[in-house]
Amino acid sequence: MSHVTPGSSTTAPPIPLPGDVTDGRSARWADHREARRAELVRVARKCVHQRGADVSMEEIAAAAGTSKSIVYRYFTDKTGLQRAVAEAVVTQIRDALAEALAAAATPRDGLRAMVGVYLEMIESSPRVYFFVTREGSLEPSSPLGHFLDAVTELVAAPFARALTDAGSEPTPEDRELAETWAAGAVGFVRGAGERWLRSQGTPAAVPREVLTAQVAAWLWAGPVGVLARGRGT
Incomplete structure (x- = not known):
């Protein structure tokens, strides 16, 4: 039998359902992706400012400390990065x-x-x-x-x-x-x-x-x- 201290509620806090956990993780992952995307945009803008519009995706990736494939994962191609x-x-x-x-x-x-x-x-x-x-x-x-x-x-x-x-x-x-x-x-x-x-x-x-x-x-x-x-x- 569970013990209830004086003045406490007998209603137990809800137990998170598996879907709640998944939703929370999805939200955190979405926030992480958005923050990472914004950082890549900032780095790309700085690279263009310093080197010109013909700066390569490889140069942008290097400046961001990541690989070109990761940059493509966020923006598909250079046109997508340009739009961002x-x-x-x-x-x-x-x-x-x-x-x-x-x-x-x-x-x-x-x-x-x-x-x-x-x-x-x-x-x-x-x-x-x-x-x-x-x-x-x-x-x-x-x-x-x-x-x-x-x-x-x-x-x-x-x-x-x-x-x-x-x-x-x-x-x-x-x-x-x-x-x-x-x-x-x-x-x-x-x-x-x-x-x-x-x-x-x-x-x-x-x-x-x-x-x-x-x-x-x-x-x-x-x-x-x-x-x-x-x-x-």
Whole structure:
């Protein structure tokens, strides 16, 4: 007969079923795999930053202290690894752009802040930037495709805010124009930024601050500025 001490419950703790043990081990294994995968992405990003986009899987595996077969187990091939690195990079850029926009005092300041943050981040590691944006990564389901859609929404925000600050709510036509302009603006900023990166070290290169001011001014002087001025902003 079991002994029950005074004040204790007579209900015994549940005995884990075999399935519970298996589930716990599976969860721990999944956590381990996710942590290991994140570490491999970090190492790959560092290797690309130091050696360029043509760094081999063997070099990445060596830097991670593992074998090439283990890297392939997590990413299948170099394209899979490229997508994983792209996901980490574009998430970081997108979050930084959102923070810059949220901290801006005016719509125009927000636009300029986002242009400045974008140029600063791609300048910090051109090799990584070109690695994650190289051909084949722009399909709608790719990390970069999702990133461009998200950034288009962010860039459209100052447009809508300018109209609201002018005392009127944006109409459906305004919103459509904002999205169309923003999609073009994202492509414009990306093209200008990539050309600027490639010009580094040549007489054509300009300081980042100068390009930031130029690009922001050109964008604001376009449809955003025209419509905002028409509403009295």
